[in-house]
Amino acid sequence: MLKVVQLEIFRKEIQEFPLETREDLFSLIVRFSNGDLMMRKDLKIFKIDDRNKVYEFRSKDQHGNWRIISTVINKELLVLIYAFHKKSQNPQERDKNVIRKRLKGYLK
Helix, strand or coil, rough: CCCCCEEEHHHHHHHHHHHHHHHHHHHHHHHHHHHCCCCCCEEEEEECCCCCEEEEEEEEECEEEEEEEEEECCCCCCEEEEEECCCCCCCCCHHHHHHHHHHHHHHC
């Protein structure tokens, strides 16, 4: 089981999400941290740069698409680094830069 840690800025961002959406996303995180298999519609794993793999938890509701970005450290710690309302099909460069900056700051 992975231990889950939230960055302080992440906590502020996630508070802007609708309550039901937050509950849906955190239930996905609990399942993932317990080692459950995840469907692609709920979780996407990709590399943000040459060294860092990130995990994108996904939720969709009547207001749009919601995302939580995290990373796993030493196979024991799941760090929640970014929460945002996705408004376009492709990832925005602004969002990628936020993720890179937070990873760099956390993984020093």
